[in-house]
Amino acid sequence: MGETCKNWTEWLSKTRFASLTEEQRTQTLNWLQLVADIIINSARIKEGDTVIDIGTGTGLLAFKALEKLNGTGTVIFSDKFQDCLDSCQEFITSTKVSGNYKMLLSPADKIDLPDESVDKAIMRSVLVHIVNKQSSISEIYRILKKGGRFSFFEPVIRSNTRYWELVRPENIKNFEAFKEAENSFMTDFEDSLCNFDENSIAENLDKAGFADGEINLDNVESKYIVSAPMIDEWFNNPPAPGRPTIKERFLRYFSAEDVNEYIKDLKRDLTGREITVRTKAIFAYAVK
Ligand SMILES: C[S@@+](CC[C@H](N)C(=O)[O-])C[C@H]1O[C@@H](n2cnc3c(N)ncnc32)[C@H](O)[C@@H]1O
Structure with missing residues (x-):
């Protein structure tokens, strides 16, 4: 484990910004909000829904889902690592965020929920950390209700x-x-970081049994001075x-x-x- 990074919350709050200038840090934070908004909009969250954020980290998506539910339904903050759930819980306690929520310590390929128990699954940059993408995508299919929607973002590092x-x-x-x-x-x-692209993800979704869907590619070119x-x-x-x-x-x-x-x-x-x-x-x- 690198000296600069001990756990996920530290990586999410510090390490990932370490090589960035202040301006790039602000740009990255703005970009993260934009990405989160696209995922949330594409999930089509309705009042009363049960929404799970898989690999929630510091809750980027889950807190937006709570806002969207406006005091109805439930958001499940789910992660494989306790430090992430603790960080989300601390934020809720210190800011008095309102809404119904649950914390769920579960890996994405073995989510501790019954079949067909959630309306929406949301996820950002989690599959990229899991070698076997198929088992997690099939697990998400299992916990979704019929007609349920899975909305996600992943960087294609390769x-x-x-x-x-x-x-x-x-x-x-x-x-x-x-x-x-x-x-x-x-x-x-x-x-896990490099073993996939849009084609393999499309195959994973098909194999899991999803009836419909769409994959959009985001190709970005950034210029900077080294x-x-x-x-x-x-x-x-x-x-x-x-x-x-x-x-x-x-x-x-x-x-x-x-x-x-x-x-x-x-x-x-x-x-x-x-x-x-x-x-x-x-x-x-x-x-x-
Ligand atoms: C890059 S972070 C993304 C966090 C959050 N989704 C966001 O958008 O800020 C990756 C997250 O995936 C979680 N994670 C890694 N492997 C996982 C697994 N096998 N099952 C569930 N979560 C996992 C990590 O704990 C971390 O919170």
Whole structure:
């Protein structure tokens, strides 16, 4: 586990922002609100619904669902990790958020609820942390009522710009070897972060039995100026608690000396330059 990140609440509140400038942090927070609004709208929450937020984290979606229910129905804050539920509970207690809610400690692939017991399931960036997406999607199908709706968002990390695409190859020692290593770990089928895309998710939804649905792709291009500390953060920030950093991933293929040399080359080549970074994500809903 990385030193900077001990658990999910710490990662959600601190670690994920560590490499960002204040302006980028604000942009990210605004973007998260936008993403949450799209998920909530696409869930078509009605007063009286029972809504489950799977992998609720610090409750980004669940609190919006509570507002939407306006004192009716129930929101189930569900997560595999107790620190997340504690954080949501603390927020409710300290701010006196109103509405009916339950806290449920459950992994997404074994949700402690009866069959056909919820109207809506909402989720953001959770499947990306689960190796076997099919078992979680089938479990969500199981707990939804007939006609129930599953609305979710996931980043498609394997389609993101790779580091080797940003650099000028002639400035990088062992460029081809580093390119090959990055391509290899970014398409690893054993790695939850990279083992899926929109096509595999569509297959998972079909296989689970969902009758209808839609997957929309969000392709974003962002431009920014690179700084050396930013490159350190790229390599040393864990993508989730307990998951290997980019540096640790490269260390599976190269010696520490070679990886440090690569990072130095990247800094020399990229510092002060404007880069364009491509990211892809899925917004989807499925109806049982
Ligand atoms: C990137 S965070 C997203 C949190 C929240 N949904 C949001 O949008 O801010 C991933 C969340 O998934 C949860 N999680 C990870 N693996 C899980 C699993 N197998 N079952 C349920 N939740 C899981 C983590 O505890 C964490 O809260």
